[in-house]
Amino acid sequence: xxxxxxxxxxxxxxxxxxxxxxxxxxxxxxxxxxxxxxxxxxxxxxxxxxxxxxxxxxxxxxxxxxxxxxxxxxxxxxxxxxxxxxxxxxxxxxxxxxxxxxx
Numbered sequence: 403x404x405x406x407x408x409x410x411x412x413x414x415x416x417x418x419x420x421x422x423x424x425x426x427x428x429x430x431x432x433x434x435x436x437x438x439x440x441x442x443x444x445x446x447x448x449x450x451x452x453x454x455x456x457x458x459x460x461x462x463x464x465x466x467x468x469x470x471x472x473x474x475x476x477x478x479x480x481x482x483x484x485x486x487x488x489x490x491x492x493x494x495x496x497x498x499x500x501x502x503x504x505x
Contacts, residue, residue: 407423408423409447409452409453413459418440420432422447441466441470449471453474455478456477460476
């Protein structure tokens, strides 16, 4: 496996999505991890930049991953992105209702 320079982690309740790129931006890692596997996995990676969305559990994970020597950056969603996400969810609900009405 090529050396990973940047990793993004999508935090969830049980399954975390990990995506890694090399210094040229090419994807070198895509992995699903259970909560208890995250720190073990990160401990076995070379030191790199780790980004994750600033959410409820992000501070805990940032502290733990930083202890392993990685540089962690928390990224907050802008209000524009939050409005976009809300709109997408609303459209999805409307689509589901429409499909249910057609069935």
